[in-house]
Amino acid sequence: MSELVLYTNPQSRGRIAHWMIEETGLPYRTEWVAYGPPMKGQPYRSINPMGKVPALQDGSAVVTEAAAICAWLAERNPEAALAPPIGSPVRAAYYRWLFFAAGPLEQATTARAMGWQVPEGRNGMVGFGCYEDTLNALESALQPGPWICGEPFTAADVYIGSALGWGMMFGTIDKRPAFEAYVTRARARPAWLRAEALNAARLKETEAAKH
Structure with a gap:
């Protein structure tokens, strides 16, 4: 390997x-x-x-x-x-929401951060349509829980959990109860905690090197 x-x-x-x-x-x-x-x-x-x-x-x-x-x-x-079986309905949901987060959600939150406004009547020309529809769609998908594809935790949850966590931290995503509960579950995972510790340690090293 x-x-x-x-x-x-x-x-x-x-x-x-x-x-x-x-x-x-x-x-x-x-x-x-x-x-x-x-x-x-x-x-x-x-x-x-x-x-x-x-x-x-x-x-x-x-x-x-x-x-x-x-x-x-x-x-x-x-x-x-970390990926559902190929050909299964759960795999379809996995692809759907992974690409949704990398496309419409990324576009919607970037537009919010930059203060960009889609001109009235032109929503059909942008992949995310409008900010509210994008967040509402994701919130609806998360409601059954516990993860975006239901019971299995997948790679899509890594991406979506990261996007929601950062978005709520920086104000580009509304702090909705469903989003906050989802991110809390995701950040309790041992792998997230390990990765967080590694990145925090690197930041500390970088700051120490400046002084």
Whole structure:
């Protein structure tokens, strides 16, 4: 089995990938990439031409984009059962909400953060339609619980749990009871706690190095 290398920064979406790789139980190595020249320089751009993190190197394969990394890692270790069986209705829900979070939810929260307004009557031209419809759809999907696909915890929950947690922290997602309860459950998972500790330790090291 090839070595997994996670390129990340503790102040980035790389935390999603870090949580996900901890959920799989697979061995991996972390390469911390600083913002500025290290992330935008040619050595790292040979991994990700966008000059952004996270990126996952798996032998000769490179995967970028947090949602894609979640999906890749779920298939990389099927024993962890982080993706429902192929062809099942639960697998359909898994794909649906993973891509929903990476598409409409990401667009809606970015628009909210940037203060962008969709012109009246033009909602059909944007993937998220409108902010309220996006959040209402996700809230409805979470109501049966405990996870986005029902009983099984999946890679989609890693991505959605991260998005909701950050969004509510920074004010781009409304603090609805269903969202808060879901994030609380997600953050009680041992893998989240491990990933959080690793990123907190790295932040502490970085701050100490400045003084």
